Amino acid sequence: MERDHSDDDHKSSHGKDDAPLFAWPWEYLGSYKYLLYGPLVAEFIYSIYREEKQSRSWCMHIFIISMLRNIIHQLWSSYDGMLFLNRDRRLSQSGLDFKQIDSEWHWDNFIILQAIVGSVLCLSFPSLVALPIWDNRGIICCIILHVVLAEPLYYLMHRFLHLPELFKHYHWLHHSSKVPHPFTAGHSTFLEHLILCVIVGIPTLGTTLLGYGSTSMFYGYIFIFDFLRCLGHSNIEVIPHQIFDILPPLKYLIYTPTYHGLHHIHKSSNFCLFMPLFDVLGNTIDERSWNLHKETSSRAGRKGRVPDFVFLAHGVDVVSSLHAPFVFRSFSSMPFTAKVFLLPMWPFSLIVILAMWGLSKTFPVSFYKLRGSLYQLWLVPRFGFQYFLPFAADGINKHIEDAILTADRLGVKIISLAALNKNEALNGGGVLFVNKHPHLKVRVVHGNTLTAAVILKGIPEEVEEVFLAGATSKLGRAIAIYLARRRVRVLMLTQSTERFAKIQKEAPKDCRDFLVQVTKYQAAKHCKTWIIGKWTTPRDQRWAPPGTHFHQFVVPTIIPFRRDCTYGSLAAMKLPDDVEGLGICEYTLERGAVHACHAGGVVHFLEGWKHHEVGAIDVDQIDVVWEAAMRHGMKPC
Template identity: 35%
Template sequence: MASKPGLLSDWPWQKLGNFKYVVLAPWVVQSVYSFVTKEEKERDITNLLIFPFLLWRLLHSQLWISLARYNSAKTKHRIVDKGIEFEQVDRERNWDDQIILNGLLYYIGFMYLPGVSRMPIWRWNGFVITTLLHMGPVEFFYYWFHRALHHHFLYSRYHSHHHSSIVTEPITAVIHPFAEHLVYFLLFSIPVLTMLFTGTASVVVFVGYVTYIDFMNYMGHCNFELVPNWVFNIFPFLKYLMYTPSFHSLHHTQFRTNYSLFMPLYDYIYGTMDKSTDKLYEDSLMGRKETPDVVHLIHPTTLQSFYHLSPAIASLASEPYNSRWYLSMFGLIPYEFMLFTWIFGSTFTVERNVFDKLKMQTWAIPRFSFHYSKSSQKDAINSVIERTILEAESEGVKVLSLGLLNQGEQFNGNGELYLQKHPNLKIRIVDGSSLAVAVVLHSIPKGTKQVLLSGNISKVVCAIAKNLCQRGIQVGVVCKDNFDKLKLRIPTELWSNLLISTSYTQKVWLVGDGELNEKEQRRAPEGTHFIPCSQFPPKKMVRDKDCIYYTTPAMLIPKALQNVYSCENWLPRRVMSAWRVAGIVHALEGWDAHECGDTTLDIDKVWLASLSHGFLPMLDHPLIRNA
């Protein structure tokens, strides 16, 4: 909110939360009912088209969000080289409020304004009127209203809310208090009302004009330059009629310049054009060469997890992953995107982070978890990972950490496959197993004498069992086959602390890969601690025994790690998986060894190095455990 919220700052449906769209429901139902029940000659399609038009505006907005976030993560044409944080995401999550407001006013206007019903598809004179009125009154009035909003009285009560975002995203364009949006709607209604009262209105011009406003608004608030220089070289006069993202970015950093809506003409006329506008535009176009030091390679898990990626739905990406029923209605979109990225590129960039001078990116393979379980996909996915490693090395990346199933022991030997094929790699491959082991060991409650191992045996599980046995803690194993596998991978002198457990009396369960079913969980004593050893959390099935479910191995990240505005899978905000943190620490320490295959680094050394760089254990985080 603004620093001193003024009258009509809050939206009327603010308390409805995600149910705010119900305010449109009566109008949508009425428009459909009216169209269906009337005779064919009396039907008016204009009213019926309002709802599809609102859906188009939502889609248009989402396309800009995805484009901007994808480009901001990898482009060299960034304008403001700063990060976005969760505070801005939360402030801008209600960007669709203005579309709801516009929809209500459209429906009301249809009922009471002359010339709306039976609007023709196209009229040239309406197009000319709209163009002239926008270039004249709309741009002129907006310029002076915008300058007035920067007076300390109005700025502190209204416009400061918009300017809270120094690094802008497309949806920053529509983040204003309710009162401001009412004024903007009246301002943009000048051409529309004129068309209606002169009988020159048409569907195409109305839809086109609103789409033009959305397009220019979103484009101008991108934090990267996308208007090519040849546009102004061929048409020099356009510099007065069309702004660029760098032009408006200066308004958000300098505040007292570049007030114009879309046409810089009025800033030239009234002497408020920022003197550095042209230079910033040229510098942004030229861009800056940027090579990440660390790349974390992931993949979407479920189909719905696709929408939780940073370039997808911003509000979902800013929260821990949780399945939502309504996303199943868009089931084909993840497949279509997967096919598109698979054809035009092996991986796609999800996000970019900065830790002091260390630059990091997260890349994703366009495949879901279920693809990794198919033997027919194994060679193809390993080939993509291999190409990605070689691509990262050619770009100068120092460390590549393998996340989720990209480092499966049965899949590629915890990354050993790629070293066997390319033994002279300069890039360091990190599977993060040492830090994952350290996190699990430090999560076990003090005074624990016995633990129970459940799930499949993995590199991490073996290292945990070995360390626990060395400390004199008994490690119970449910399955005889897993017991035999563990005996082969830990020293014989530690076997005395390894046993087959059939009693399920241990109150600390270490859960590896594989399904922990409800029957097993029911046998756990009251107050059992379920601590995952894998990258995927166990399903919580026991609700009546006050059992404690830990998150997957992860650490709180330091404040110096910036541009973090999305959650990593099911982890809380500003928490990263141990496997991802391991890659960062590996680069910060400048370690020369690979960590993959059977190789495990010194666990205590890795743990202390992580703490020294500001990463903290999750034990005190409010979301570490959920009963």
């Protein structure tokens, strides 16, 4: 189900500050808004000191409910982002972009609001606090009040908000989210959530005032309410159509993601809270809902849209695995940095990694669109340190080979290998797979030609001498020969005279003298341009003179030890401006940027080249690939 975006970008001609109760009162606090939970925690601690059990109870319950509500939304968000589980049941094939993620950043404001309202009510009416744990009559009463009062009130309120004037000033914000997501449920104005507070409060407070309230009723109703809101705003159809075939009346008692998704497309139908019955009574139901739901639900297990391009990534370490888009959406939309809040999650992350190793599958984790084509990121469940274990090589190559064969079977046009997946010692830069399967239709691309181009174009024209560590690697060889052609003296760090001589012979005869073998870092003590393609310790870096710039193509990058020197990041490029649905940062890179080898695969696809790009880099193609990247709107970072 694709969306009509004709007025998705509509914004009121009036600024949001002009509309009363549009903005949240604590908007200026930013992430410090969570300090608003402080009084609850303080009151709870103080009540323990004063031994006031009643006060302690309501403070504790409100705080626990608020935290668990966040977890419910986060779990739904994680499931929504698990492309490897649900890609065949997605309503919209568009990806979440940075604009929507930023817009919905404070989606949880309504939880804080309802915690504040709940606290005020408990302080104002202490009798509400003393509740039994369970009351059967209260559960039944709460359900009746929800169906009889909350559902119709929400329906009327929702239709009211779609009146042109109110939509223009308030409700457009909720509909500005282009792709449905569980966090979209909370993405509304302050006024709308004040009204929603009343609707949520009718069944719970009404039941309590009637004398049937219970702690379990409060917990149950609020959690079910949030669960169903997340379900309706999910981009994944999770309710099988067979249920409605067996029990037809059920389709009027519970909505589906498809049903609610139609509302976000057409806006003039399907206004219910959770029960389509009220759309039937109000004559606002979209009759396509059931057929579209059956069609979407029936896609489960079927072959969906095949990506044109796949970038085969890998993990770096346990902590960085938490940067995956299905973990924390907001965190993955920013360049990766180690955060304190990640440390408690380390054990859980390790367990998940071990499970992924056990499953031994390649996982599609994200996608974006460019010029109408679908680009997917697949993850090999192997992490940095494993690539350097000799006994793990065969297993890793088996994973990569399976991914290539899967891509070939699906009809993928290009599969591009990330950093360590094309390690020379591992598989010869992809040569192993191409030689083993000579009839592959999918083109295997290591993308290192563009990586070399980005590094070389970053070296100023006036530079006359460079120091190259990792000189006999695939990239080092290409960089050395290219610079020699430019009449730049290259100090090639290598202990192997044989490998150095082989590379030197590949250079034009009149350029060979520009390639100089060195065996120690001390040889570069007067050279201010270092190109690092192998791990270089802080002790080795001490030989660089002040003002040296370190260019890098080593994974992982070296430690920036010298304060009097500058350090470049791994070669990367900005994707074209017309990329759609990109909402994650590739490891430590800025938004919209990808590693040069990833960009190299994209260029290979956009140019329609039919050859494999594996093994040694063709030095003659460096300028060709660079010019193609520029022509397609890419920019070096």
